[in-house]
Amino acid sequence: MELLNQLTSFLLFVRPKKPREYLISLLERLRIAKVTGVTFPFFMDNSNIVSMFEMMDSSGRGCISFVQYKEALKNLGLCTADEVLNDDGNLITLDKFRDEVCSLYP
Structure with a gap:
């Protein structure tokens, strides 16, 4: 599936x-x-990741909440709805979001 x-x-x-x-x-x-054993190319490039982050950061603060972060990962198919992610209480910056998306993509 x-x-x-x-x-x-x-x-x-x-x-x-x-x-x-x-x-x-x-x-x-x-x-x-x-x-x-070569990784298959990811169709999301940096501009797509930035655009997705900016849509969630509608106030332009430069960070998103953990809830928004988890929802983005679900939308990208990088986590499931019932998957438990550790919330360290910090807001997610663009750099952290980009790094996580790139590291989680198979």
């Missing part, structure tokens, strides 16, 4: 003219990445 969700995300993000051929190519690249 996770693979299907990821493939759907790629289709929605890229919007290829030939979806079937794109999916075949994507699955082949995933297979090669698994066989060679």
